Amino acid sequence: MRGDLHRLRTVAEDLDAGRRRADAARATALARYAEDVCAAIHHHHSREDEIVWPVIERSAGAAVDLTDLSDDHSELDPLLERVRVAARAFAGTGGAGGATELAAALRTLSDLVDEHIEEEERRIFPVIEKYVAAADWKAMEKSLRGGDPRFELAWADRYATPDEMAHIRRLAGPVLSLLLILVRPGQRRRQRLVFGS
Known part of the structure; x- marks a missing residue:
């Protein structure tokens, strides 16, 4: 997720700075790819809210507070929509303009996603290892599919x-x-x- 988000950000920043060009086909493909990345990010954080967090909270109880991570998730949806709108606008120009907002939106989104995932890995993985039973984790993994x-x-x-x-x-x-x-x-x-x- 982060890898392609960074790649999209780089392409958009290069387009905005004039280091790359995009014809209509590339602009459309880039917009569709950005929308797919946004859909995958939305799926990921929604499944965490609906499936992962409840399992962790049931298993770890007071040993974990997921409030700030859930707050990050609520910040994501407007950013994802901002990227989608900017990507569609860029595609609508046929690659002739509009990369400034797309680059800015991808920069903001990738910064938040990076910070959020690093925080999740730092705080949540140790809690999972300590408190979540292997059977619960396995059942949870199965229910996470669906993107x-x-x-x-x-x-x-x-x-x-x-x-x-x-x-x-x-x-x-x-x-x-x-x-x-x-x-x-x-x-x-x-x-x-x-x-x-």
Whole structure:
């Protein structure tokens, strides 16, 4: 999530500064990609609020206070909408302008997401390890699924470490290899169009 958010931010900042150009096809692809990233971020934080936080609170009780992390989540939705609107506006120009607001919106969003995820990892992972039973964690992981599998599979393929990918393969079974074969060519074309590489 963070990796592609940073990449989008860099592309938008480069477009705004005139270091890159975008024709109509690239502007449209960039806007769609930004919307997909926003949808994935929304799915992630919504599932945390609906599924993860209640499990952690039941397990850890008074040992955890998730208020500030939930407050971050409430800040995200308006920022996600700001990125969506700016991306659509940029696509509407056919790449001829409008990258200033998109770059600013992505900068604000990526800064908040970075800070939020770093705080989650620092504070929540130790609580999960200490208080959440393995069976509860496993049940929770199953219920977290539900985003766009093509998009999230491409993220896993791009950003997962070899150990993480091995774990994903064990969970998904042989169908994962087939899905990767089917998804990779289209995702590579999309990446080249959006990011230029």
